[in-house]
Amino acid sequence: xxxKRSERLIDITHYLIxxxxxxxxxxxxxxxxxxxxxxxxxDLTIVKETFAKRGIGFLETLPGAAGGVxxxxxxxxxxxxxxxxxxxxELNHSKRxxxxxxxxxxxxxxxxxxxxxxxxxxxxxxxxxxxxxVMTVATKGVPIAQSVxxxxxxxxxxxxxxxxxxxxxxxxxxYVSGSSSDRVEKMELSRRSLDMGSKVLIVxxxxxxxxxxxxxxxxxxxxxxxxxxxxxIAENIFxxxxxxxxxxxxxxxxxxxxKDRTIEVTPGNFxxx
Amino acid sequence: xxxKRSERLIDITHYLIxxxxxxxxxxxxxxxxxxxxxxxxxDLTIVKETFAKRGIGFLETLPGAAGGVxxxxxxxxxxxxxxxxxxxxELNHSKRxxxxxxxxxxxxxxxxxxxxxxxxxxxxxxxxxxxxxVMTVATKGVPIAQSVxxxxxxxxxxxxxxxxxxxxxxxxxxYVSGSSSDRVEKMELSRRSLDMGSKVLIVxxxxxxxxxxxxxxxxxxxxxxxxxxxxxIAENIFxxxxxxxxxxxxxxxxxxxxKDRTIEVTPGNFxxx
Numbered sequence: 124x125x126x127k128r129s130e131r132l133i134d135i136t137h138y139l140i141x142x143x144x145x146x147x148x149x150x151x152x153x154x155x156x157x158x159x160x161x162x163x164x165x166d167l168t169i170v171k172e173t174f175a176k177r178g179i180g181f182l183e184t185l186p187g188a189a190g191g192v193x194x195x196x197x198x199x200x201x202x203x204x205x206x207x208x209x210x211x212x213e214l215n216h217s218k219r220x221x222x223x224x225x226x227x228x229x230x231x232x233x234x235x236x237x238x239x240x241x242x243x244x245x246x247x248x249x250x251x252x253x254x255x256x257v258m259t260v261a262t263k264g265v266p267i268a269q270s271v272x273x274x275x276x277x278x279x280x281x282x283x284x285x286x287x288x289x290x291x292x293x294x295x296x297x298y299v300s301g302s303s304s305d306r307v308e309k310m311e312l313s314r315r316s317l318d319m320g321s322k323v324l325i326v327x328x329x330x331x332x333x334x335x336x337x338x339x340x341x342x343x344x345x346x347x348x349x350x351x352x353x354x355x356i357a358e359n360i361f362x363x364x365x366x367x368x369x370x371x372x373x374x375x376x377x378x379x380x381x382k383d384r385t386i387e388v389t390p391g392n393f394x395x396x
Numbered sequence: 397x398x399x400k401r402s403e404r405l406i407d408i409t410h411y412l413i414x415x416x417x418x419x420x421x422x423x424x425x426x427x428x429x430x431x432x433x434x435x436x437x438x439d440l441t442i443v444k445e446t447f448a449k450r451g452i453g454f455l456e457t458l459p460g461a462a463g464g465v466x467x468x469x470x471x472x473x474x475x476x477x478x479x480x481x482x483x484x485x486e487l488n489h490s491k492r493x494x495x496x497x498x499x500x501x502x503x504x505x506x507x508x509x510x511x512x513x514x515x516x517x518x519x520x521x522x523x524x525x526x527x528x529x530v531m532t533v534a535t536k537g538v539p540i541a542q543s544v545x546x547x548x549x550x551x552x553x554x555x556x557x558x559x560x561x562x563x564x565x566x567x568x569x570x571y572v573s574g575s576s577s578d579r580v581e582k583m584e585l586s587r588r589s590l591d592m593g594s595k596v597l598i599v600x601x602x603x604x605x606x607x608x609x610x611x612x613x614x615x616x617x618x619x620x621x622x623x624x625x626x627x628x629i630a631e632n633i634f635x636x637x638x639x640x641x642x643x644x645x646x647x648x649x650x651x652x653x654x655k656d657r658t659i660e661v662t663p664g665n666f667x668x669x
Contacts (some may be wrong), residue, residue, distance in 0.1 A: 128402070129401070129402070129405055129442050129446075130442070130445075130446045130449075132402055132405050132406055132409075133405055133406070133409045133442070133443055133446040133447070133450075134446060134450050134452075136405075136406045136409040136410055137409055137413060137450070137452050140410060140413055141512065169402050169403070169406070170406055172403075173402075173403045173406040173407060174406070176403075177406075177407050177410070179407075179410050221561060221562060221564055222561060223561050225561055225562050226562075227562070227564055227588065228562065229554075229562070229563060229564075229586055229588070229589055230551070230588065230589060233545070233551045233552045233553055233554065233589065234551045235542075235545050235546045235549055235550070235551070236549075238542070238546075239414065239546075261534065261535040262534040262535050262538065262554060262556065262560075263560070263562060265535065265538045265539065265542075266538065266542050269508075269511070269538075269539050269542050269543075270542075272506070272508050273508045273511075273512075276508055276509075277508070278503070278506045278507045278508070279506045280506055281502075281506065281535060283535065287535075287536070288494060288495060288496050288498055289494060289498045289499075289500070289501065289502065289536065289601070289602070290502060291494055291500055291502075313502055315500065315502070315503065316502055316503060316506065328562070329562070
């Protein structure tokens with residue numbers, strides 16, 4: 124039986140969303156629906172226009188024998204701005220203030236609705252670059268890394284402060300913990316989890332002095348790999364010189380008054396432009 | 397300008413996939429496309445048929461003023477069986493064998509392609525039940541909990557063995573670690589992260605003696621909450637009586653020979669029937 128265009132459009136949409144950042148040959152669809160390539164091309168034009176109009180993302184078409192179509196779930200700069208405004212609004216509440224000037228984020232980092240948007244926003248900054256792996260440190264960074272990795276469709280790796288038997292052999296480094304200037308700590312990564320020569324994107328929840336991010340950079344060097352960038356959700360107040368300067372942050376904690384229990388959160392330096 | 401059916405079908409598909417397990421009133425779509433409810437109903441019939449035919453999931457239609465449509469991304473029993481077969485095949489390799497008879501899973505638990513399927517399979521077992529929250533223990537369980545939570549569209553919470561300043565106040569319990577019969581350990585959960593009276597689904601990577609799952613059950617009781625079920629990826633070999641009997645596992649590690657470096661993995665007791 125001939126498969127109707129309406130069915131093809133629905134199934135193509137689902138397939139593309141499940142396979143972001145992946146080059147899909149047109150033959151996959153023409154076989155899947157037993158349809159001519161010309162019909163599939165017409166379908167993809169409709170999908171492409173709708174995706175762009177509705178902010179779902181971009182469809183890149185690569186011509187030729189090795190060509191196909193690739194779904195890039197990049198957000199528009201306007202949608203990113205809207206998200207960061209929403210994030211600041213959500214966080215500007217005294218109930219989120221924790222001892223030490225930290226902000227309570229755990230609920231958002233466990234909420235699929237926020238995680239989908241956080242992942243897509245951060246991934247959007249790196250969609251035009253080659254990223255082989257997303258890296259974070261356990262535990263709080265894991266949901267962020269996973270969300271970003273879903274939209275980039277690449278693996279993520281978890282650096283740990285304590286190793287586990289289920290990790291196999293590891294590579295470890297020492298790093299200077301940012302907050303208390305000369306406390307030296309250890310972090311390690313499973314040897315199998317990262318290939319030598321990878322391009323790595325670092326993500327984390329907070330950045331204070333930058334010690335943790337710096338530790339991950341050292342670890343990436345141990346794997347003869349390269350840092351593509353570093354993005355954190357929140358940049359905390361820090362009195363002193365940070366050990367990392369090259370990073371982007373979605374938001375900035377500007378003022379915290381633990382006595383009055385007030386907090387002021389503003390947009391960070393993150394931007395798609 | 398009138399919005400065409402083809403555009404509506406593509407956007408509805410994307411919207412439903414981004415909002416699983418959520419009752420969406422038909423008025424949302426009719427406003428979004430400035431279309432009559434009758435046209436939207438026709439659209440949804442086409443989407444429903446295609447989702448069922450292509451194994452994308454089920455569309456539940458609830459009639460009446462408070463009604464609408466709900467996308468349930470439940471897998472078919474055949475697709476679940478296929479997934480578990482693929483999982484066994486992937487794990488039946490000597491290179492995955494770790495000291496102590498553990499199986500190396502970290503690569504899969506960091507790979508979006510596997511995580512999408514793991515999350516959808518486990519979530520499928522609980523789609524007809526009320527689940528308010530998915531619970532796991534740090535660190536290895538986190539990606540599993542997040543994937544399951546994405547498909548159930550509910551929050552997930554992370555139990556920790558050490559607390560962090562960014563968690564706020566916590567509730568802690570002591571539990572007997574399963575492997576070394578009488579070692580007592582501590583686990584804790586942020587007070588804000590779980591509401592009293594919640595229905596909680598427990599997920600984890602491995603189950604050996606059951607001590608960790610048992611600890612989470614005690615913690616759930618401390619929050620006057622209820623366990624909906626417990627599912628692990630892999631059930632390890634355990635000589636002795638488990639402290640938990642009511643759980644499902646995707647796979648079972650049957651035989652491990654660390655001398656010959658052989659491993660035998662078979663399907664667990666997980667089933668949708």
